[in-house]
Amino acid sequence: MKKILILIAVILVVGCQNKKEEVKSCCSTNKSLIAAQETVLLPDNSVYNLDRKWQNQNGEKVSLAKLSGSPVIMTMIFTHCEYACPMMVNDLKKIEASFSEVERDRFRFVLVSFDDQRDTPKRLKDYAEVQNLGKNWILLHGDAEQVKELSVILQISYNKLEDGSFSHANRKLVLDQNGIIVFGQDGLQANSWPVVGAIRNVF
Amino acid sequence: MLRNGGKKNDDPMKQKKDLLVMWLLLLTASGFSQKTDMVLIPDGNFVPFIKGQTTSIKVQSFWMDENPVTNAEFIAFVIANPQWKPENVKSIFADKDYLSHWKDTIVNSNTISGEKFPVVNVSWFAANDYCKSVGKRLPTMYEWEYAGASLPEGSNDNKILNELITRWYSRQNTGLSNVGSIYRNQFGVWDMYGQIWEWVYDFNSISSNEDSRNKEEIPEGFFCGSAALNASDASDYVTFIRYAFRSSLKGEYTVRKLGFRCAKNVESED
Amino acid sequence: MKTKKIYHRKAIMAIWFIALILFNIRCSSDTESEIVDLNKSVEVEVTAVLTDAPLVPPRIQAKANTKVIVHLEVIEKTMRLADGVDYTFWTFGGKVPGKFIRIRKGDQVEFHLHNHPDNMLPHNIDLHAVTGPGGGAEASLIAPGKSAQFSFRALNEGLYVYHCATAPVGMHIANGMYGLILVEPLEGYTPVDHEFYVMQSEFYTSGTFGAKGHQDFDMQKALDEKPDYVVMNGSVGASAGQNAMTVKVGETVRLFVGNAGPNLVSSFHAIGEIFDKVYVEGGSLINRDVQTTLIPAGGSAIVEFKCQVPGTLHLVDHSIFRAFNKGALAQIKVIGDENHTVYSGKEKEEVYLPEGSAIQHISSPKTTVSQQAVPEKTLEERLAAGEILYKQNCMACHMENGNGIGGTFPPLMNSDFLQARPDKGIGIVLHGLQGEITVNGNNYNNIMPAVALSDDQTASVLTYIFNKFNNKKELIKGADVKEWREKE
Numbered sequence: 039m040k041k042i043l044i045l046i047a048v049i050l051v052v053g054c055q056n057k058k059e060e061v062k063s064c065c066s067t068n069k070s071l072i073a074a075q076e077t078v079l080l081p082d083n084s085v086y087n088l089d090r091k092w093q094n095q096n097g098e099k100v101s102l103a104k105l106s107g108s109p110v111i112m113t114m115i116f117t118h119c120e121y122a123c124p125m126m127v128n129d130l131k132k133i134e135a136s137f138s139e140v141e142r143d144r145f146r147f148v149l150v151s152f153d154d155q156r157d158t159p160k161r162l163k164d165y166a167e168v169q170n171l172g173k174n175w176i177l178l179h180g181d182a183e184q185v186k187e188l189s190v191i192l193q194i195s196y197n198k199l200e201d202g203s204f205s206h207a208n209r210k211l212v213l214d215q216n217g218i219i220v221f222g223q224d225g226l227q228a229n230s231w232p233v234v235g236a237i238r239n240v241f
Numbered sequence: 242m243l244r245n246g247g248k249k250n251d252d253p254m255k256q257k258k259d260l261l262v263m264w265l266l267l268l269t270a271s272g273f274s275q276k277t278d279m280v281l282i283p284d285g286n287f288v289p290f291i292k293g294q295t296t297s298i299k300v301q302s303f304w305m306d307e308n309p310v311t312n313a314e315f316i317a318f319v320i321a322n323p324q325w326k327p328e329n330v331k332s333i334f335a336d337k338d339y340l341s342h343w344k345d346t347i348v349n350s351n352t353i354s355g356e357k358f359p360v361v362n363v364s365w366f367a368a369n370d371y372c373k374s375v376g377k378r379l380p381t382m383y384e385w386e387y388a389g390a391s392l393p394e395g396s397n398d399n400k401i402l403n404e405l406i407t408r409w410y411s412r413q414n415t416g417l418s419n420v421g422s423i424y425r426n427q428f429g430v431w432d433m434y435g436q437i438w439e440w441v442y443d444f445n446s447i448s449s450n451e452d453s454r455n456k457e458e459i460p461e462g463f464f465c466g467s468a469a470l471n472a473s474d475a476s477d478y479v480t481f482i483r484y485a486f487r488s489s490l491k492g493e494y495t496v497r498k499l500g501f502r503c504a505k506n507v508e509s510e511d
Numbered sequence: 512m513k514t515k516k517i518y519h520r521k522a523i524m525a526i527w528f529i530a531l532i533l534f535n536i537r538c539s540s541d542t543e544s545e546i547v548d549l550n551k552s553v554e555v556e557v558t559a560v561l562t563d564a565p566l567v568p569p570r571i572q573a574k575a576n577t578k579v580i581v582h583l584e585v586i587e588k589t590m591r592l593a594d595g596v597d598y599t600f601w602t603f604g605g606k607v608p609g610k611f612i613r614i615r616k617g618d619q620v621e622f623h624l625h626n627h628p629d630n631m632l633p634h635n636i637d638l639h640a641v642t643g644p645g646g647g648a649e650a651s652l653i654a655p656g657k658s659a660q661f662s663f664r665a666l667n668e669g670l671y672v673y674h675c676a677t678a679p680v681g682m683h684i685a686n687g688m689y690g691l692i693l694v695e696p697l698e699g700y701t702p703v704d705h706e707f708y709v710m711q712s713e714f715y716t717s718g719t720f721g722a723k724g725h726q727d728f729d730m731q732k733a734l735d736e737k738p739d740y741v742v743m744n745g746s747v748g749a750s751a752g753q754n755a756m757t758v759k760v761g762e763t764v765r766l767f768v769g770n771a772g773p774n775l776v777s778s779f780h781a782i783g784e785i786f787d788k789v790y791v792e793g794g795s796l797i798n799r800d801v802q803t804t805l806i807p808a809g810g811s812a813i814v815e816f817k818c819q820v821p822g823t824l825h826l827v828d829h830s831i832f833r834a835f836n837k838g839a840l841a842q843i844k845v846i847g848d849e850n851h852t853v854y855s856g857k858e859k860e861e862v863y864l865p866e867g868s869a870i871q872h873i874s875s876p877k878t879t880v881s882q883q884a885v886p887e888k889t890l891e892e893r894l895a896a897g898e899i900l901y902k903q904n905c906m907a908c909h910m911e912n913g914n915g916i917g918g919t920f921p922p923l924m925n926s927d928f929l930q931a932r933p934d935k936g937i938g939i940v941l942h943g944l945q946g947e948i949t950v951n952g953n954n955y956n957n958i959m960p961a962v963a964l965s966d967d968q969t970a971s972v973l974t975y976i977f978n979k980f981n982n983k984k985e986l987i988k989g990a991d992v993k994e995w996r997e998k999e
């Protein structure tokens with residue numbers, strides 16, 4: 039009985055969802071630029087032109103440019119979030135499951151935290167463990183300013199609330215090897231195939 | 242002041258470089274050095290426009306630029322920070338119309354004017370960087386709205402401000418004029434309305450009318466059909482328009498009537 | 512145990528049923544009309560021709576599976592609202608109402624919305640013809656100097672309003688941001704001689720009606736729903752006087768009428784004309800012989816009529832103060848020769864007898880009519896002419912289907928009284944009828960006035976009645992009528 043109810047709910051949701059799916063044409067991806075070096079010359083429209091250092095879940099200082107070389111699925115979350123973010127992580131896991139073991143090594147998931155105060159590298163590491171996130175998942179901590187800058191580029195609007203939590207858009211993006219946004223998807227429990235397709239396109 | 246005896250130069254890159262040179266000349270000539278004055282905005286309460294936070298919010302005291310940043314001030318910044326020259330700027334930080342009016346106002350007219358016009362056609366990233374370069378920051382949306390709600394000097398009727406804004410919205414877009422020429426409000430800040438829109442630091446912030454712990458989703462279509470559902474005062478259309486304007490922006494966008502001014506924390510002032 | 516199972520199954524069925532209904536309601540309203548085949552690939556690409564009111568673009572001629580590209584530019588612009596009165600309009604395409612867009616059911620539309628760089632404000636577009644979030648509004652919100660693109664499939668036919676849906680929506684509409692998009696059935700509407708675009712809307716100005724100079728938008732009046740101006744096609748007199756639409760006598764006209772509001776509902780009426788056909792609310796339901804049709808705010812109607820007599824038709828909102836005191840009036844000038852059988856002009860004035868006991872002659876003296884030569888015609892010709900004559904002269908009383916009304920107007924349908932008459936009804940038409948009669952077993956005692964028809968016309972209308980209303984088939988000749996007339 040319950041199962042059927044859920045089934046119906048799923049049909050209704052899937053059938054009627056009107057998701058914004060925009061494909062941004064990827065401008066002149068220059069393959070010769072692919073290199074994971076610091077001095078890499080990034081295309082003008084690369085997100086990785088944001089040159090500030092972040093901290094990953096291991097406490098290491100990294101720049102976004104370090105991510106170049108393989109495609110990335112990027113989104114923004116915070117670990118105290120009880121509703122939307124776990125669903126978002128779940129969506130990402132579903133996407134991951136659509137790829138073979140070998141393929142999974144060819145791209146990365148990057149979760150950037152809104153919460154510059156509470157989401158320390160240590161806290162992010164714990165979160166990754168609890169959520170059982172694999173080694174190709176990178177969680178980033180930065181200060182309020184760089185979080186704001188990144189959110190502006192990714193078009194993930196958010197608002198810090200008085201209790202320290204955040205209201206925020208649920209948007210995931212696919213970035214190519216050079217950090218150029220090639221796809222964006224809004225909403226939770228969205229179909230994974232458009233994202234999977236976008237990544238395969240830039241492998 | 243016409244170059245090449247008035248002959249047009251078709252290379253846009255060259256044109257822009259020439260521009261900078263001209264501006265430099267202009268600046269030294271006009272002896273630009275005056276420091277932008279700031280005004281201390283006292284703390285106070287402010288009822289946010291979007292529902293879900295119906296209780297009024299306390300805005301801490303802060304400093305705000307008396308005037309929007311001018312062309313003259315911005316050119317000084319660009320010269321000191323060449324990565325913000327139109328020919329150098331990365332497309333992810335500013336779109337192709339970035340500072341495009343410099344060409345229009347300077348090259349296409351015989352007289353040079355506009356050094357005291359508010360700078361427009363600047364992206365959020367450029368504005369943000371400018372403020373940082375002078376030891377300031379962009380005002381937050383609440384700060385800006387709070388400062389903007391102050392009535393014109395000498396008036397005590399809310400209607401007067403509303404009428405001023407309505408008239409501005411209701412007339413066809415005209416050219417710009419020098420900063421400090423429209424009206425000064427009771428905080429001592431000039432031209433919050435009447436000339437240009439202004440960037441705020443958190444222009445991409447959103448508010449939810451749901452309990453944030455349970456639902457971290459944005460109210461859908463806030464600026465479309467269901468907008469009225471989320472506003473604290475659905476008839477406050479002058480405010481609506483500002484919120485709609487902000488929501489139509491992206492960080493790299495530049496718009497002909499969009500400029501900015503900077504703010505500063507009180508503590509960091511010494 | 513068993514009963515429980517059955518109960519379960521029933522519950523499941525019920526839920527499925529409800530789910531299906533919900534699903535249908537939410538996702539597709541296309542139950543009756545033919546469903547568009549979404550899998551067809553695009554074969555032809557055309558750029559839509561857009562027009563300003565009162566003009567309507569030509570029909571797209573390309574075969575099915577067409578991709579239509581629409582470019583619409585938002586322009587904020589100061590223009591005339593009335594003589595000596597200016598207003599800064601926000602427009603789709605530089606005029607109010609916005610450009611007329613004409614596509615066909617099933618077309619794939621690639622929509623480009625451009626916000627002119629000199630504009631002050633962000634804008635978007637909500638097309639009621641779009642099935643999707645906000646009718647495109649969400650996908651099209653753009654800052655000045657930017658463009659947005661989205662695509663949709665025209666799933667439902669009809670005449671739809673489009674408007675800006677940027678907050679505050681009311682203000683964007685009140686300032687002129689609306690227009691019409693027609694989704695034509697693939698086979699098209701029946702051909703007519705003229706098509707026009709008329710859109711009603713209100714303006715709320717800082718000054719009262721007629722106050723000179725530039726007027727600003729007045730939010731309080733908009734909230735109170737008290738407009739100073741109610742206009743057809745964007746300004747007072749935009750489609751009247753010198754700017755009136757012109758047609759010739761005998762021509763057919765189709766009006767695509769929209770009501771942008773933002774607040775008022777329109778009682779759309781043409782003074783001096785009856786709408787032969789109204790596509791109610793711009794949809795597929797057709798009503799006939801309508802005097803005034805209601806057009807909701809954010810809604811439309813398609814009306815059709817034939818211009819029978821010369822003169823000026825006034826298109827008004829029959830909430831009549833709006834028409835004569837606020838500007839809600841457009842005009843169609845009908846030029847050509849008089850047709851006195853349809854409309855006589857004033858014929859005579861005489862003493863009014865409340866208890867009229869005499870037959871009311873509405874005909875001119877019979878000699879003038881009867882002396883004309885009487886052409887003979889085929890059954891088809893008689894039926895075609897007869898149908899029109901019947902509608903114009905008899906239908907008001909005997910009803911379209913010929914069934915009459917209760918005990919007042921006897922039926923012509925299968926009428927034993929008529930079929931028994933040796934004159935085949937000719938005398939009734941020529942001279943009228945009064946006194947007690949029995950038709951199909953019911954008694955009538957009323958007066959039918961004589962009808963001013965020529966011999967030829969009388970023959971046609973009676974032939975129509977005999978053949979279409981289930982009486983014995985008769986082809987009545989003009990000569991028969993002449994003969995009866997002369998018997999007098």
Ligand SMILES: [Cu+2]
Nearest residue numbers: 634675683688
């Ligand atoms: Cu608009």
